Amino acid sequence: MDHQSQAYMKAKEKVERLKDFYSHLIVYGLVNTLLFVINMVTNPDYWWFLYALGGWGIGIIIHGLSIKDNHFLGAKWEEKKIKEYMEKDRDNDSQ
Template identity: 35%
Template sequence: MASTLSPEEIERLAQRRAGAKLGWYTHAVVYVLVNLFIFAISRYGFGSRPWSVYPLLGWGLGLVLHGVAVFVLGSDGGLRERLVQQERERLQRQRQNQ
């Protein structure tokens, strides 16, 4: 697929993918810092039960789904690329049959 893209399209795609990955890394750092703070409050502050596990798990699921979207569905040769290529080929066949 990359061989059919112009240099400008390749640059735009590279910029978008790099931005998506940087967004995930930022998300992961914020997740760790905020959950460390929440853990400290839970452990040494309010309440007798370790309630910090609930936001940790909920937000962790969101972080995992964000990672799947960025690194699995959005990367070269990933599921998204294959689906886009299949759809492109299907549309080209439909167009030729008209």
């Protein structure tokens, strides 16, 4: 595979990860809006929807950080971890 094809594939993977994140963000917004409305209709004195909003929000933040190559849980981190595990397996197999 030539350099241009590799660059295209990398760019395509990044776009797919970004698209997945945006889809996740849209679902987060829609579901939590619905939960807010249900909460206000059923029991406006107790804001239970905040538990879902906060818990899922943490997941959204982690997902957002993971789509960057140079951030927490990004592609470079994955590649580094894969190499690390392969080296450990190779060392264990050689003993």
